[in-house]
Amino acid sequence: MNDLTVRELTVLCHSIAKEKGFWDEKRNIGEALMLVVTELAEAMEGHRHQDDANFREELADAFIRLFDLCGGLGIDIQAEINKKCEKNKTRPYKHGKIC
Ligand SMILES: [Mg+2]
Structure with missing residues (x-):
């Protein structure tokens, strides 16, 4: 597989999830977000071990779960990331926090 852009990954991850039936019913957004957290918890376990x-x-x-969610909600996460990186560049060192 060629390297894909964030936009292309969003389309790919969402299309695979749809194909596998994960969007047959209306998604619970809170649950979808928590499933991202479970993947991060699994990563933590991998790190611990x-x-x-x-x-x-x-x-x-x-x-993959985030790209799928963004695809399902029609969010152009590439644009959002670009916007947020530009915003972060203007923030002070350690975002102005002392510790
Ligand atoms: Mg996993």
Whole structure:
């Protein structure tokens, strides 16, 4: 597979999830967000067990779930990331926090 842009990954991840039936019924957005958290928790377990392959795979799962959700909600996450990075560039060192 060629490297895909964030926009292309959003389309791909959402189309796979739709094809596998995960969008047959209206999605519960809170549940979808918490499923991203579960993938991050799995990544944490991979890290704790020094299982680098599992750590990397679970991080990928978290992104896949986010891209799917953005695709399903029609969010152009590429544009949102670009906007937020530009905003972050203007923020002070450590975002102005002392500790
Ligand atoms: Mg997983």
